[in-house]
Amino acid sequence: MAPKYKLIYFNLRGLGEPIRFLFLYGGIAFEDNRIEYSDWPKVKHSYPFPQLPILEVDGKPFPQGASIARYVAKQVGLTGKDDFEAMDIDSIVDTIVDLRIALKDFYCESDESVKQKKKDIAMKETVPSMLSKLDARVKENGGYFVGGKLTWADVYFSAYHANINQFAGENVIGKYPQLKALVDKVEAIPAIKAWVEKRPVTDF
Incomplete structure (x- = not known):
């Protein structure tokens, strides 16, 4: 059962x-x-x-x-064909978690002056660096993060992308064509x- x-x-x-x-x-x-x-x-x-x-x-x-x-x-x-691939997938998910933390850190900050400083650092340094590297990974792997096929890293990112955009205050994912295409593929699953x-x- x-x-x-x-x-x-x-x-x-x-x-x-x-x-x-x-x-x-x-x-x-x-x-x-x-x-x-x-x-x-x-x-x-x-x-x-x-x-x-x-x-x-x-x-x-x-x-x-x-x-x-x-x-x-x-x-x-969706966890990969072996332990090596599983570790690769986990590393992408952990990077997405780090991205989420960086965005939420300023989004939830109550002190407006501190919030703006945190946002400036995140949006000028942390977020572009992470997203550009994730975008490159998708391009290198045939439209997915790992192994040229759908894994839970792709699903995890796609499920969380709306929050990334919301915390950023703009359609930041739309600036990265590989990531945008990945989200579209996952969200097209019936x-x-x-x-x-x-x-x-x-x-x-």
């Missing part, structure tokens, strides 16, 4: 969206359980760590978004396309 999956995350795309995309790609049923921020303080200490996302597998909770995404990717055959067209409208 297949495991019963319950994804617990805020009512956002955020770190939950790559996991949702992977489940959808694989045609794996899951419960998309969304928690409002106002309810989170009342329930957070009932989980292994006071953070989301959480994936419950037959009722057992597991934290950490990238680890959950990697697990689902294994279930749907199950993912249908989800993007109907998913809840959220802040980010």
Whole structure:
């Protein structure tokens, strides 16, 4: 009997969206359980760590978004043909996580003067450097990040690209044609396309 999956995350795309995309790609049923921020303080200490996302597998909770995404990717055959390829894929995902952190660091900063300084550094140095290197990787690998084929790194990036644009305050991904083409390919996968067209409208 297949495991019963319950994804617990805020009512956002955020770190939950790559996991949702992977489940959808694989045609794996899951419960998309969304928690409002106002309810989170009342329930957070009932989980292994006071953070989301959480994936419950037959009722057992597991934290950490990238680890959950990697697990689902294994279930749907997107982790690579061997350990070397898996490491290569993981390195791309970790780079995407670093990019997210750099963007969110200024996006969530409450002090406007500090925020602008952080944004200037991120948008003039960190973000262009990372995105240009990721764009080059896609070009070198036949339209994908690793091995000339779809892996969970491609799905992870595509699921998160809208947040990257939102945090940047512009369509920054559109400046990188290889990355834009990759996102278009992933979002053209029928199950993912249908989800993007109907998913809840959220802040980010």
